[in-house]
Amino acid sequence: MSARLRVSLPSRELVEALEPADGVEFVLWDLTGPAPEGRLDLLVPPYMGSAGALAALEGADVGLVQSQSIGYDGVADVLPAGVAFANAAGVHETSTAELALGMMIAAQRGIPEFARHQATGYWDRGQRPSLADRRVLLVGYGGVGKAIEARLLPFETEVTRLASRSRQDAAGTVHGIDALYDQLPLHEIVVVSVPLSEDTRQLVDAKFLAAMQDGALLVNVARGQVADTEALLAETASGRLRAALDVTDPEPLPAEHPLWTTPGVLITPHVGGASSAMFPRMVKLVRKQIGLLLEGKDPVNVVLGGPSGG
Structure with missing residues (x-):
């Protein structure tokens, strides 16, 4: 047949x-x-x-x-x-959410620094920020955002959801993008998982980053072009913000790019779904x-x- x-x-x-x-x-x-x-x-x-x-x-x-x-x-x-x-x-949602959570824990608890210290035997007992009790803003509430939320809640975080439009669901309010600049200053961790479009290209620009509170962590598991690399480099190089990036612009990130060696920046090579x-x-x-x-x-x-x- x-x-x-x-x-x-x-x-x-x-x-x-x-x-x-x-x-x-x-x-x-x-x-x-x-x-x-x-x-x-x-x-x-x-x-x-x-x-x-x-x-x-x-x-x-x-x-x-x-x-x-x-x-x-x-x-x-x-x-x-x-x-x-x-x-x-x-x-890919499960794997991407798993990596996002892992990057948050690593960045908060200082795991990259501990790994570097292991090479020299340096015993660093300094206190690091927890993930527990942190306020986390999810910018993007599609499949990946929902999967990240499901993994964050058992860690006793306070999660705020933000999508393209406001709505109510069984868990309460999902804020619309018009509330972005009201919400950014209220959170210690901001996770970006929006699709790349003309509306979201360079959404994470100098204005976005300036609205984040001092010491906050930006996690990008969306697309590299969702963020303005120069603005991100300026804020992280100054030490005011930290970042955990699974995606970059350009990509692959050139070996000589200063983001690689900026303190407080954790980079993975676009492997959110690669598990x-x-x-x-x-x-x-x-x-x-x-x-x-x-x-x-x-x-x-x-x-x-x-x-x-x-």
């Missing part, structure tokens, strides 16, 4: 994990080289590839692109007309999309495009 569904995957590992399925043909393509001939009902591009790589789809017959990332900044500029695009919501939790969750999502398409149902997580071009 001929395949009812053709699925393009970027790696042999994904092909093997998905295993044979009735009515499904798997094609190996990582967006380099010529596109496979014929219809591709579902296409999974490589993880952490640039949006520009999707230009390879021009002229190919593709129904749905299933990204391996949550963010989709820049995709609309290159996605061919009529192609739907789904993000990987549900795959052992990712691959099995990605396999589960692709398997779900295949099942929905075989049943003639709408796929999940579609954020752009589609037959209507909407």
